[in-house]
Amino acid sequence: MPRPKRGTLQIKPRWKKLLTGYAFLSPFLVLFIVFTVVPVLDSIRLSFTYYNMLEPARFIGLANYRILFLDDDIFFKAIQNTFIFSLVTGPVSYMLSFLLAWIINQLRGKSLFAFAFYVPSITSSIALSVVWLYIFSGDRYGLLNHWLIDWGIVSEPVLWVDDAKTILPVVIVVSLWMSMGTGFLVFLAGLQNVPKELYEAGAIDGVGSKFQELWYITVPFMKPQMLFGAVNAIVASFGVFDIAVAMAGMPSPNYAGHTIISHLYDYAFIRFELGYASAIAVVLFVLTFGLGRIAMKLFSSKDE
Structure with a gap:
């Protein structure tokens, strides 16, 4: 076996393999740090300041969080709406995505069915809202009101997207219809990769x-x-915004369809109070991160 020449740097195979892996991973790491980690850290920094884009950011300590949790009644309304929305759409869309993927995986022409269920999730929310606003229109010409009146269930039109009592259920229905997205495709791909030998062994x-x-x-x-x-x-259930605004407006009647993202958008891009908006974003980040960790505990393997 030839000896290595003097003056050449010798790298152990283990370290060489590790460095090679990091070299391939480095483009993603750079983009992840620049476009995810840095903005999150900067948002946390801005949440302790008053910043309106016209003046330099001014440090005000915990004032934004004090106002948010003690004086901002609309924020608590947004929290309530978001949690109600998430408790319904999160589990229901999750189970629907899995069950539909499981059923479709056993059918012929599964690619066609998968495409049909996936298309609504990639279609523009604004475009789809036109269709749903026709269905939930508050006059007699609205499709749902027309059916309900013809069947004798109601005697006068229901103001589906104008009544504070019905706005959130309407948004939930539309969001569930659009929820067959990436998770649905991942479930379908995972089902197709389950070895048939496992089912044969299970039958035995x-x-x-x-x-x-x-x-x-x-x-x-x-x-x-x-x-x-x-x-x-x-993440999807806590990030609802487009559908709520397209169906109920901004702000919605009596803030019935107001969510955390709507509140953040209001202060960031309408009032330009970016310090306060950053505090809202930090609270949202903590909520989604905490629930994500719980999901990891529930679904991760014990040996991992």
């Missing part, structure tokens, strides 16, 4: 029905996809 061990296969074989094998889908559902 007494696993007979499709639901037993789902519970004892499919779900345990798909924990990484289940984790991704859970985090994706949490």
Whole structure:
């Protein structure tokens, strides 16, 4: 075996493999740090200042958080609406995405069905709101009101997007219809990668029905996809904005459709109080990060 020449730098195979991995990962790390980590840290810094884009940021300590939690009633209304929305759309969209992917995976022409369910999630929210505003129009010409009056269920039109009691349910329905997005595709891809040998072994061990296969074989094998889908559902449910504004306006009647993102948008891009908006963003970040960690605890494997 030839000896290495003197003066050449010798790198152990383990370190060489590690450095090679980091070299391939470096473009993503640079972009992640520049466009994610730095903005988050800068938002935390701005949350302790008064900043209106016209004057230099002025440090005011915890004043923004004191106003946010003690004096801002609209923020608590936004928190309430967002949590109600998330508690409904998060679990329901998550289970719907998985169950529909599971059903479609057993059908012929699964690609066509997958495309049909995925298209609404990539269509513009503003474009889709035109269709849904026709369905939920508050006059007799609205599709839903027309059906309800013809069937004798109601005697006069319901103001679906003008009544504070019905705005949030309407937004929830539309959001659920649009929720078959990335998580749905990940579930479908994960189902197609479950080895058939596992189902054959399960049949030998007494696993007979499709639901037993789902519970004892499919779900345990798909924990990484289940984790991704859970985090994706949490982020999507807390990030609702476009549909709420398109359906109910900005602000909505009696702030019935006002969410955390709507509140953030109001202070950041309408009032230009970026310090206060940054405080709202930090609270939203803490909420989504905390719920994401809980999802990781629930779906991560014990040996990881």
